[in-house]
Amino acid sequence: MNREPYLLPNGRVLRYSFRERLIHWMAGISYLYLLLSGLAFWTPWLFWIGVVLVGATVARELHPWFGILFMIAVALMYNMWARQMRKTPSDKAWWDAIGHYIRNEDDQVPSADRFNPGQKLLFWGFFVFGILLLISGLVLWFPQYIPWNVHVVRQISLFIHGVSFLFTVALFIIHVYMGTAMERGAFGSVIRGDVSRAWADHHHHSWYEQLLRNSTTQK
Amino acid sequence: MSQAATEIVRISGHAGTVPGAGLNREFAVCKLVDTTTCIGCKACEVACLEWNGYTFTQTTFDNSYQTMPETAWNYWNLIKFNEHEREDGSLMLLMRKDQCMHCADPGCLAACPADAAIVQYANGIVDFQEANCIGCGYCMSGCPFNIPKFSPKARKVFKCTLCNDRVSQGLEPACIKACPTGCLHFGTKSEMKELAETRAAQLRDHSGHRDAGVYDPEGVGGTHVIYVLHDAKHPELYGGLPSNPRVPILVQLWKKPLRWIGNFGIIFGAVGVFIHYLRFGPKIVKADEPKTEGEGQ
Numbered sequence: 001m002n003r004e005p006y007l008l009p010n011g012r013v014l015r016y017s018f019r020e021r022l023i024h025w026m027a028g029i030s031y032l033y034l035l036l037s038g039l040a041f042w043t044p045w046l047f048w049i050g051v052v053l054v055g056a057t058v059a060r061e062l063h064p065w066f067g068i069l070f071m072i073a074v075a076l077m078y079n080m081w082a083r084q085m086r087k088t089p090s091d092k093a094w095w096d097a098i099g100h101y102i103r104n105e106d107d108q109v110p111s112a113d114r115f116n117p118g119q120k121l122l123f124w125g126f127f128v129f130g131i132l133l134l135i136s137g138l139v140l141w142f143p144q145y146i147p148w149n150v151h152v153v154r155q156i157s158l159f160i161h162g163v164s165f166l167f168t169v170a171l172f173i174i175h176v177y178m179g180t181a182m183e184r185g186a187f188g189s190v191i192r193g194d195v196s197r198a199w200a201d202h203h204h205h206s207w208y209e210q211l212l213r214n215s216t217t218q219k
Numbered sequence: 220m221s222q223a224a225t226e227i228v229r230i231s232g233h234a235g236t237v238p239g240a241g242l243n244r245e246f247a248v249c250k251l252v253d254t255t256t257c258i259g260c261k262a263c264e265v266a267c268l269e270w271n272g273y274t275f276t277q278t279t280f281d282n283s284y285q286t287m288p289e290t291a292w293n294y295w296n297l298i299k300f301n302e303h304e305r306e307d308g309s310l311m312l313l314m315r316k317d318q319c320m321h322c323a324d325p326g327c328l329a330a331c332p333a334d335a336a337i338v339q340y341a342n343g344i345v346d347f348q349e350a351n352c353i354g355c356g357y358c359m360s361g362c363p364f365n366i367p368k369f370s371p372k373a374r375k376v377f378k379c380t381l382c383n384d385r386v387s388q389g390l391e392p393a394c395i396k397a398c399p400t401g402c403l404h405f406g407t408k409s410e411m412k413e414l415a416e417t418r419a420a421q422l423r424d425h426s427g428h429r430d431a432g433v434y435d436p437e438g439v440g441g442t443h444v445i446y447v448l449h450d451a452k453h454p455e456l457y458g459g460l461p462s463n464p465r466v467p468i469l470v471q472l473w474k475k476p477l478r479w480i481g482n483f484g485i486i487f488g489a490v491g492v493f494i495h496y497l498r499f500g501p502k503i504v505k506a507d508e509p510k511t512e513g514e515g516q
Contacts, residue, residue, distance in 0.1 A: 041332040041355060043478060056333060056353040061374070104499045143356040144369040148289070148459075154360035155469040158330070162473050166481045170488055177492035184501050202504040 006211045013200040013211065015189035020080060024190055027073035027126075033066045035172065038165055064141045067134065074130045081123060084114050091117040111205030118178075125171045129164040136161040246342045248386060249411035250395065252316050253418055253447040254457060255431070256402035259284060259298050259314040266397030267296040267318075270382065290317060292368035295379040296394055299458025315446065315457040316394070316403070319366045319379035321345045323440030326466040327378075329474055330361030343408065343443035344381045352376055363439065363464035381443065411445060418447050438465035 006014045016024070037059040040050035050056030093110045094101075094117045100108040101118075115123070139146060139157035146154050179186045185199045200208040226244065230237050268275060273293040278286040284300040301313040325345045328337040336351040337358065347358075347367070352375040358367040359376065367376045382392035390396075391405040404411060415433040422431035432451025435441050446457070454460035 043482060044332070044334060047332065047334050050353070057374070060353045060355050102495070102499070104502055106502060140356070143359045148365045151360070151365070152467075152469075155467045158357065158360055159469040159473050159477070162477050162481070166477075166484060169481075169485055173485075173488040173492060177496075181492075181496055182501055185504065196504070199504045203502075 007215050008194055011197065012194040013197055013208070014193055015195045015200070016193050018193065021190055021193055023073055023076045023080065027070055027077065030066045030070035030073060031168075031172065034063060034070060035169065037063045037066075042162070042165070064137060067137050071130055071134050074127060077123070078127060081115070085120045085123045087117075087120065088113070091120070094118075106202065111209075112203065112207070113210075114204055114207040116204070122171050122175055126168060129167045129171075132160055132164040133168070136164070245407040245409060247408035248342045248344065248381070248443060249406065249408040250321075250381065250392060250444045251404040251406075251411040251415050251447070252444065253402040253404070253415075254313065254315050255418070255422060255426075255428070255447055255449055256400050257298070257314045257316065258400055258402075259300060259312070260399060261286070261298055262397040262399055263316055263394035263403065264294075264296050264298065266393040267379075268294070270385070270393035271295065271380075284312070289365060290368060290378075292370040292373075292377040295319070295377070301456055301458055303456050311449070313449075313457050315460065317458060318394075318444065319345065319381065320364050320439070320464075321381050321443035322464075323442065324466060326361035326363055326439070326470060327358035327367055328361075329466050330357040330470050331355075332357060340383070342386065344383050344386065345443075346380050346383045347376060347378055349373070349375045349377065361467060361470045363461055363467065365459075408441075408443065415445055415447050419451070422447070422449060434460065436461075436464050438463050 008014055033053075036049050037053055039046045040048075040053070040056055040059055041063075047056065050059045053059045053062075090110060090113075094112065097109045098118075100106070136157035139154060140161060143154050179190065183203065185195050186203075189195045189199075197208070200211070226242075227237055227239055265275075267273075276287070276291065276294055279288065281288070283302060287294070287297065290297045296316065296318045299315045299317045301315075303311045303313050305311060321343055322345065323343065325337070325339060327347075328339060328345060331337045332355060333351055333353045336348055336353065337345065338348055339345045354369070354374040354376065356367075356369055356376060359369065367378045369376050382390070382394075385392060395403045395405040404414060406414075412433070412435065415435075419431045419433050422428040428449040430450045430452045432448060434446035434448055434451060434454055446454075446460070448454060448457060450456060454462050
């Protein structure tokens, strides 16, 4: 899948390939638009966001299209990462140590693979709620085509769209906080792609070890 | 309202009482549709189109008098026909003028996210302000009567205004004006309610319609369009009039508890991560410089 070498000649480690970064930002930017326009429709207190986005009428027209774009990105991510996001037996020990992880007592947290169990939760959360948002969103896109004798489907869709939206917002807040403020180096990894060796060793020890082992066997 | 503007409170240099002072004027308007005297002539439909500037649209044929299945964005008023077979085998041709009911508790307004796209006036009229409509169609999901309709061309939603433009000038709605049998009445809510009840009692006592009654559903807080039905126990017979309409429970849950839980959750989350940062700070990677080169062997 990825032909770029992981151990870079400048002594750094490739964390995310160009393809991975591109798809990540395809999802990220479309989600940001969906979030902002969605918040405008969510509460009258934030309806002004619609004005900022060239008018709420335009936002209503574009929101579904950005939803399609987002779901294409999610599908590409699934194709790219689903295998690495699978639950492993060691995940439980990591979750048991989540308190240490939150308190930054990282020496007491079991070593993580390429993606730690929290990242796996983020991935599957966005995957599942993304599908729910897509299905309910298609109904909300064209309510006039839902026949009146099954109009309860429209109401169910409104409710599911709201609930799923809130779950993704929760995931999004934590993801953005961790990716920017909390884990120094993480944001660079998804922009430029590389991290320091110490970073890889610290945050994804099992993955880093595997990289080193592979590189020594190749030599 | 326009009536309030002409109500006198004080008069300068005037001896004696102020004319009309203390008079209790009712602003709530109401349209009464007596289905028992409707002949299905569709004059109200034509008057509605004329007044609101729409042209007659192509009709469909479904082996009955029904000219089209339901109201449309440019066709706000439609007679619903139903050939109903009674228990004794006799036929009744039920005709009901279908239009916006102007609910006291409007589901469309509850569901709408756009600032001032739906306005409820003190006289009971619920009116769409298309200039503010964003075309999301949430009102179509909130309405229990299948009234708001989406215009694919304008990309906005339209419905009956109860001729707000006429009523605010002291005129009756166009449909009322056109009705040749007098089955349509317009006045204050209490007047129309009284008239409807009188007619229903007449039907019960003198015409053998034992279940005759008035349709003014409480689930939506009453409506500003009310019906007299021969059979008030089965409003569904009249072209699918819901027997207990209400603002859909899922719309209520979404707009009240879910929104508050959500708003609280979003603020809690944003503040929470900030406090976490203040308390625990970033995750520091020791020796975050590539000087641990030789650790491989």
